[in-house]
Amino acid sequence: MRLFVKPAVLGLAAALLAGTTLAQDMPNPAIKARQSVMALRGFELGILGAMAKGDVPYDAEVAAKAAGNLVLLSQLDLSAMWPEGTDNSAASGTRALPDIWSNFDDVAAKAGILNEAALELQAAAGTDLESMKAAMGNLGAACTACHKAYRAPAS
């Protein structure tokens, strides 16, 4: 057995090792993308939530814009953001449960309910505070239904 290894080979091995580590540390683009969608939904809901809680005065125009954005965000085609192998047992930095991939029909149905709730919220948000709050309840329920079934608890 030869123990002598040319420096160039060692350098290549080190580079490959570094590359592997780097690839593992890099967030998966699909995971990052779907988390960006969730972050945007959270941002828009935060605007509406602040009004619902009375932290900021109700503003019909601002509320309608936020709800309109939620509609657009619920209409995005997310299929490229959920490739096989990006569940929380196979990838890091995600709480997506493997059940998502064995229940795609149910996930799609839940996404449809979210889309309907967003459309209802869009109609209500610019009307008045009470209408908005009621519609937010339905949207929140749609969020929760999917998170409860398909997202691991925060560790």
Place this chain on the structure above:
Amino acid sequence: MRLFVKPAVLGLAAALLAGTTLAQDMPNPAIKARQSVMALRGFELGILGAMAKGDVPYDAEVAAKAAGNLVLLSQLDLSAMWPEGTDNSAASGTRALPDIWSNFDDVAAKAGILNEAALELQAAAGTDLESMKAAMGNLGAACTACHKAYRAPAS
């Protein structure tokens, strides 16, 4: 002058100081939201770019979905994501130049051009590879026009 300070007061001061530091370290929600929009645009363009470069085979359906998402993303109302005080001279973690806030009309015009380019790309992406590539050029130019004028170079 009394130099003696009750421990409870010191504790409160420490907590307030810690709170301040924490608030400064937390990314501004509006900055995080607009960066999420940019990340999503980048994700969709990455799908199209991989086909344009020949890294993956052209797939009309996948291309059309990505382009459709770019249209939705260009239709989002971003007004709540660009509040005063979130330029790169006032906030950390952003390359947004103060000029944005003194040239809102131009920014809006550039956003309009982006929206048109996304619509053209949507029509082209599902047609064939060459049409898609041509339309991507226009979209890329729209991205660059805004970044060149209003984004600080990467440090």
